Amino acid sequence: MSSSTHSHKRKNSHLFPHRKSSNSSMDRPFFPDGNISSNTDSQVDESTNTFDGNRATDATIDVTDGQTPFIQDRSSMHPRRESFEFNDIENQRSVHSFFSVNTFNRRWGEWSLLEKRSFTLVFTLIALLVLFLIVILIPTKFLPTKTTPTKISPADSRIGKRTFSIENVLNGDFAIPEDTFHFIDPPHRLLSHDLDPGLFFTTKEIDGQTHFVAKQLFDKSFEINLGRNRFEFEGVEYTVSSVQISYSLDKIIFGTDLEPDFRHSSKGYYWIKDLNSGFIQPISPPERSADNHELGLWKLSYAHFSPAYNYIYFVYENNLYLQQVGATVARQITEDGSKDILNAKPDWIYEEEVLSSDQAIWWAPDDSKAVFARFNDTNVDEIQLDSYTDMRNPYVSKTIIKYPKPGFKNPKFDLFLVDLQNGVISSINTGGQEDSILYNGKWISPDAFRFEITDRNSKILNVKVYDVQSYQLLTVRTTDSNLFNGWIEKTKDVVSIPPKPESKRMDYGYIDIHTDNKGFNHLFYYPTIFTKDGIQLTKGNWEITGNGVLGYEYETDTVFFTANEIGVMSQHLYSTSLADPTTSSALQVLQKPSEKNDFYEFELSSSARYAVSKKLGPDTPKKVAGPLTEVLNIAEIDNDSVLQLTRDEKFKEKLKNYDIPTTSYQSMVLNDGIEINYIEIKPANINPKKKYPILVNVYGGPGSQTFTTKSSLAFEQAVVSGLDAIVLQIEPRGTGGKGWSFRSWARKRLGYWEPRDIIEVTKKFIQRNNPHIDESKVAIWGWSYGGFTSLKTVELDNGETFEYAMAVAPVINWTLYDSIYTERYMNQPSENQEGYFDVSTIKNFKSFESLKRLFIIHGTSDDNVHVQNTFRLVDQLNLLGLTNYDMHIFPDSDHSIRYHNAQRIVFQKLYYWLKDAFDGRFDNKKLLSL
Structure with a gap:
């Protein structure tokens, strides 16, 4: 891989001066396993995680219960695999698969030397005979036709049979704890490895209390204590359920008392903490009656930093609010929010089936603008969910959800542009029909917003670009899934590619994943925002898998992604080059092709210099973090530059x-x-x-x-x-x-x-x-x-x-x-x-x-x-x-x-x-x- 040849200079550690510990008070672990939830653009929610081949999750863990033996993923439950x-x-x-030794009733130490030697000889002969007979007697047709060889260590081999039941699973006998690790995203993409210190946060137990700590992968001595995971407000103690940390390490947004709504959404209290003063205050809408009147607190749908950390944006009662970081008063952006009108927040079906998020707002990378969606459920039919277990209520309580069924009215959507430089809000004419579906949104440049809409049946996809400078909305590409007898699936996020004058690339472009002419999902590079036909970067009878494009390395024009090219049931990390994608050497598998059954997942830092590497199968799962070039093959890692994040000693x-x-x-x-x-x-x-x-x-x-x-x-x-x-x-x-x-x-x-x-x-x-x-x-x-x-x-x-x-x-x-x-x-x-x-x-x-x-x-x-x-x-x-x-x-x-x-x-x-x-x-x- 090209990045392996770079010589890495000092990573601007002076940007992160050591800070005194804040005086906020926290104690007790954040989660039973020490993990923390982080549900923003700059951190990933780890409240639950999936396995068995399911998609990523956003379920909320109840952190008030000291032991939660069994957590399920709400995010993979369509009519779909639980x-x-x-x-x-x-x-x-x-x-x-290990063999076991039966224990002896008589203590070994009580036997004489002659008895021991005699027993050992007899036991060995019997064991060899039994194994020989088993091999001879098992019919060959009962053996797997395509088998992953079971690796048996001679030191651990045993004879005997010891089983486990569902109780062992539910009791956590096979749990593998992980150390918390989340990259903190910079306010803009880092174009050089030399600018990327691999900034992340984790948790640390100090005097029996859990603290948030900022660290670097580049400078192992860098460590800033950001305070404990508990704090007091007006005499009441709160425990943090989610956390977002600014890249400059001066502000933190906390979420507490989060109550889940649906798969990705919840409501809770949100707070902003100034790390210089230690002062914590609730994030709240202006001039509104508080939900919690005694303490003056409001249950928000979410609250997040904007990408460049200039603003806090949040939704309360389905209206959007913006607040400058450092200011104390928020500005209300929309006024029409209601049970039927949702601003910057998806309704049930868009959350579940399309956006897979609790947000419906897309920020320009420089914070100069944002586009949000408004969903109108006025004509959508309702379902009623009854609640039976509230012992305080003699009647059945009811929850009403707007839930469109096949052939019935769908929600309508509109898009609005918030221009923060000029203080103007304007409507975007999407050009869609009444039953159109909004599928994705992305700012390709500070002035170009790209989004996708389909017909009601998700068969025809139109890719549109709204150019803010010219106020033009153009359809730049149309895909007819009927041509490959398919449908438009939930699309993966596109990746913006910035200009690079030294390579004679003067325009913003992007990388998308869609079907090629042979019916496989592959990478396509669009050199400009308005390009109609993309350059196919990958091809073959295999597909891009996982979360799509994982990262882009500006210095070498390298794109990283996961795919099942080696085996349809496995997943490995690959790279390809934008410089000359037509060459046969452009596609590289970055793990050993001989390990065809390996299943890897990766998360890359902004410049793609560092990575979190997870080997999820077929052997014991393991998770590490470090330089990308050093975490590609987890089994071979033996240096101190890599953080070991899984603690599997008890598991083994x-x-x-x-x-x-x-x-x-x-x-x-x-x-x-x-x-x-x-x-x-x-x-x-x-x-x-x-x-x-x-x-x-x-x-x-x-x-x-x-x-x-x-x-x-x-x-x-x-x-x-x-x-x-x-x-x-x-x-x-x-x-x-x-x-x-x-x-x-x-x-x-x-x-x-x-x-x-x-x-x-x-x-x-x-x-x-x-x-x-x-x-x-x-x-x-x-x-x-x-x-x-x-x-x-x-x-x-x-x-x-x-x-x-x-x-x-x-x-x-x-x-x-x-x-x-x-x-x-x-x-x-x-x-x-x-x-x-x-x-x-x-x-x-x-x-x-x-x-x-x-x-x-x-x-x-x-x-x-x-x-x-x-x-x-x-x-x-x-x-x-x-x-x-x-x-x-x-x-x-x-x-x-x-x-x-x-x-x-x-x-x-x-x-x-x-x-x-x-x-x-x-x-x-x-x-x-x-």
């Missing part, structure tokens, strides 16, 4: 107590020639004389990629170990990572190909391993879209393959789900009657009679997949007189099912219900519900 986390720790995974010690299931990454060619990827998880010590039950785990949402080479020790691994079963995790056609020829199978036919692929893979797996599979104990399960896929599979299978099914928060009819997500794939019901009502709706309820047992779980306050789905399903089963099902309803839980201890109970329920199934307790199909 992801979850244990013990508030990211990436609690392992795929190593704990692994010695168990035989960890063996994980292999495989593929299978179906009868029609389509290749399906799947993961097989099986017990560490296979008994060749035993028949094993099977649990099939599915998600299958269109364009998703749920099952990767990320390692995991979670629910499925507990089933394999504790219930002595085999788990298959199957990625049916329609899912992502393999180009549009594979993804487009889902178009207009949700639930058609997924069950067919799942049934065929399961049947063929059973046939190939028939002597070792108990065909009377085959189960399937999924959450959200996975629940829908599980039920559709049962409906089609009609008892031929599957005997048991578990569905959590399932969709059963797509007319009940939200409009933007559903119509993206299905179009409107009036345009696709067959798809909605003949293909994608679960309607053959009679087929569920063929199951030995069905288990259904849902939360009553699920704002995403409404409990209406489950109640309609159960009603149809009742009408047919079917009693072979169990149902567990969680009062007031949302789609993540975690309210009032539910997050632990839901997985206990699933585990022990499955245990009863595999133990034969449900063999009587007419058995009454428990």
Whole structure:
């Protein structure tokens, strides 16, 4: 990589003078694991983290509970794969398979030397004989066709079998704590490595109290104490839930008492702290009655620094406010905010399906301007969520949400420009139709705002640029997804490329990710803001994965990104050059290609000099931070210039107590020639004389990629170990990572190909391993879209393959789900009657009679997949007189099912219900519900 040849000079450490500790008071850890939440542009929210191939999360951890054993990700719960986390720790995974030693009843030290030598010789001979017989007796067809070799250290090898259950997982036995680490973004992009000190913040325990500390990767001696994570205001103590730190280290925004609304949004108190004086004051709208009248506090939707740290912007009661940093009074920008009009803040469906954020405002990089969206929900229909558990209220309380369903009215949007230099607010004529969808926004230069809109069905994408200087709005590119039989997915953020006169580049340009002419998502460089046809930077039968472009190195014109070029289920870091992208040497993989199953994630500093590197699989997860060139291959790191952020000593010690299931990454060619990827998880010590039950785990949402080479020790691994079963995790056609020829199978036919692929893979797996599979104990399960896929599979299978099914928060009819997500794939019901009502709706309820047992779980306050789905399903089963099902309803839980201890109970329920199934307790199909 070109950056490896740079000689790095002193990194302007004088910009960060040492500061005396502030006199604010804080104590106790910020999170149980020492991590802190940071939900701004300059820091990343670590309140929850995902694994099992799910997208990044923004869920809020309850930091008031000293131990939170089981955290789930609200951000990946569409009708989509539920992801979850244990013990508030990211990436609690392992795929190593170790053998264990049984302990002796008699103490070894009490034996004589002759006894010891004799026993050792006999024990060794017996062990070798047993291992030889196991190798000879296991039929070769039971071995994986494509297996990731299990790395067994001779020093750790054991003989014996020791299992773990869901209780070990829920109790955090496999947690891997991490040190807090967040880059602090500079007020502008750093164009030189020499200007980048790798400034970050972390937490530190001082005298038993947690403090925020600013440090550098360049100068290890640099450390500034920013104060404790608790403070007092008007005699009341507050604990910080989120933090944003200015690059000059003179101001901090705190969030406290955050109450989650939906996937990304919340309300809470926000504060500004002056680090020079230690003075803390609440951020508040001017001349308004306080929500907390006694203390004069206001619950805000959010409060953030602008990119160059000149302003604080926040939303209160759906109106936008701006306040200069250092000033004490905010200015109200909008006046029309209400329950139906939302300014600079998305409504439910835009938060969930489009923007994936609690904000709808985009700042020019120099703070001179901002564009915000206003969403009008006046004509959008409502759903009502009832709350049952408030012991103070004798009546059921109600929450109303504007929730458009397929074919019904969508919200309208408008864009407004705030020109802070001239003090003018003006409307931008977006040029969209009434049912247009706003997909993305980005300032490419200080005067050019780029955004994307589509038609209602997300099939035609128009890329538009508003030029502030000329007041012109131009459509610079149009993409018709019908040409590749696809749809417009949620787009990834584009990256602005600044002018570079020494390279004869005089204009701002940008890098985008979109489909090439072969149907794969790749990088395209647009040399100017108004360029129509981009220069393709990457190509091949693979795709850009992860968060898109991770960084840009100005000095060498190098672009960094992650992709699955080496393996469709893995992810590595790559670079390419803008200088001459047509050369074959422009594309470089920055990790060892021979490690084809490695799964990496990266976060880069502003100049791309430093990086956080996370190796998430297939072996023990590890996270480090340091110079990019030194953190590319984590297994080879052995120098002091790299920070070790994971503390896995206890995890590795704990692994010695168990035989960890063996994980292999495989593929299978179906009868029609389509290749399906799947993961097989099986017990560490296979008994060749035993028949094993099977649990099939599915998600299958269109364009998703749920099952990767990320390692995991979670629910499925507990089933394999504790219930002595085999788990298959199957990625049916329609899912992502393999180009549009594979993804487009889902178009207009949700639930058609997924069950067919799942049934065929399961049947063929059973046939190939028939002597070792108990065909009377085959189960399937999924959450959200996975629940829908599980039920559709049962409906089609009609008892031929599957005997048991578990569905959590399932969709059963797509007319009940939200409009933007559903119509993206299905179009409107009036345009696709067959798809909605003949293909994608679960309607053959009679087929569920063929199951030995069905288990259904849902939360009553699920704002995403409404409990209406489950109640309609159960009603149809009742009408047919079917009693072979169990149902567990969680009062007031949302789609993540975690309210009032539910997050632990839901997985206990699933585990022990499955245990009863595999133990034969449900063999009587007419058995009454428990």
